[in-house]
Amino acid sequence: MKSKSIDILFLSAFLFIGITLYTTYSSVRKQESFNDLVDHTYLVKNKILDLESEFRSMISNQRSYMLSEDTQYLKIYRDRSSALDQMYEELLAMTQDNPDQQKNLKDLKKSLNDTRYVLNQQLKLFENGGLFSNRKVRNHINETDQYADSFLNAIRRMSEVENELLKERIYSQDAGERLTPYTFTLLGVLSFAIIAFAFFKQKASLTEKNELLKNKRHLLKNLLNSNADLEEYAYLASHDLKEPLRKIQIFSDTAQIAIDRDNPDDVRKYLQKIDKSANDAARMVDGLLSHAQLEKNEKDLSLNRLSDLFGDVAAEFRTAHEPDIKFSISSEETPMLMVYESQIKDLFRNLFSNAVKFRKEGDLVEIKMTCDQVNVKGEEYYRVSFVDNGVGFDQNYAGLLFEMFNKLNLHQNSKKNNTGLSLCKKVMDNHHGKIEAHSVKNECSTFHLLFPKIV
Incomplete structure (x- = not known):
């Protein structure tokens, strides 16, 4: 049983x-x-x-x-x-x-x-x-x-x-x-x-x-x-695109009135304004397209030393601008990081262009890159600092520099609808990092690139 x-x-x-x-x-x-x-x-x-x-x-x-x-x-x-x-x-x-x-x-x-x-x-x-x-x-x-x-x-x-x-x-x-x-x-x-x-x-x-x-x-x-x-x-x-289109519409109507009055000088003047507005719109479209093309594809990630990429871009700028502009460029060796090589080079190109554009009149363009490690809110970062000796900017506007099509006019060389620094921010976003701007007016500008040690 x-x-x-x-x-x-x-x-x-x-x-x-x-x-x-x-x-x-x-x-x-x-x-x-x-x-x-x-x-x-x-x-x-x-x-x-x-x-x-x-x-x-x-x-x-x-x-x-x-x-x-x-x-x-x-x-x-x-x-x-x-x-x-x-x-x-x-x-x-x-x-x-x-x-x-x-x-x-x-x-x-x-x-x-x-x-x-x-x-x-x-x-x-x-x-x-x-x-x-x-x-x-x-x-x-x-x-x-x-x-x-x-x-x-x-x-x-x-x-x-x-x-x-x-x-x-x-x-x-x-x-x-x-x-x-x-x-x-x-x-x-x-x-x-x-x-x-x-x-x-x-x-x-x-x-x-x-x-x-x-x-x-x-x-x-x-x-x-x-x-x-x-x-x-x-x-x-x-x-933002409505502004140049609205101007084109207004200048077109005004040009038509000038034609009716048989005033060729005014017609020519308004056609030139129409052309300028059309170019502004085209630049804005190009800026949007450049932003949209910064896609992340992990297959494009590769192990690179940022100081090597910095050196490649520095060589490009020396070739393109010397002897008209004299450069003094130095950099510290950086650790190997997994990055999108083409995007990082574009970032450096924009920072170099910024340094050349806002240089002091008749001065040597000095550009230096340094690297250290920092802790930000409990997270470890490699901090790559890009320092130039340009005219600088008012620190109160630092937060607006990276907005697309910002309306800042910080210097005579400033242009409306500039997208260079906004592209830099998008590149750092793609690397799960940050970009910060600091400046002493009429002395120098420093851009800190923060790359997380572990992504």
Whole structure:
């Protein structure tokens, strides 16, 4: 009887183990299903962002072409227009199981076609009669903004739908992760000797999945940062770019009045102002494009000594400016760091250009780079300091130096819409670092580049 009871207990234990293993297997499969759903949502969100980016680029390049008459912009405009159709088809296929997104895509397609029709009409008017003396074109530009807003509203609706789906799926994913360890704990307590190997193996698998989830959340953070950048670019494009366009419109109308009055001197004067405003707009577009092209790709990371990159850039500037400008350049050896080589060289080029531009009249340009280690709020950094002997600036404006298109006029060589130092900040952001500016007016300027010791 006792032997029979033991057999029953063993049979019950094995039956329980079998049920537990089946439950565990189902839980893991469900977790993998949640992961697949989260991955799919990320893919859809990325595709939506790509679609928005291509749409903005299409409009930007069409207007850049009309401002500059550079056919390269026209080619990019047509390429972006073609790419939008392909991306639309891909999104259509990716959201077949979502009726709300299918409806949003239909609205989006109509707005896209309407926008492209108006853009092409603008190009025809531009090629036939010129942009700035034809009021119909300005009406078309307003009409384009209306259709573009409709397109972007559809994009926002699609993003909101995907954000809600992402929240639900991550919640389900987290719920599954919370239940799975309890299942394994129960299994270990009741039959530890039998399932120890399977337990540790499954735990390792869960650890790997948690790491993948952390990576996904890191990618989501980067995605949100990219979205914030896009919003900043959109704000700059819709506000700062309006200033030169508004001037072009005013000068065009004034030039037309001068033509009617047969006053060629005034016509020539206003055409020169139109040309200057168009150049300002083109520079702003180039600055935005330069900012947008500073992307992070870990494949481009390489181990470099910053002092070597500094030396390469210093050699470039000596060749470009001597004998007109004399340089005294020195640097300390720096540790090896994982950096984006091309971006760091661009950063040094901008700092060298800044030193040359704001040099003292008739003085030797002295540039020195030093390196030390500092602790900032409990975090260790390598601090690379770039010091020049230029005219300096008022320290009260240090925080505004790194804003894109800042309106500061700190020196006679200052230019509006300068993006050099804002590019430096973007480069340091890409390296998870910081940039600070300090100055003694009429004596020197120091830029501190802070690179984290562990990224």
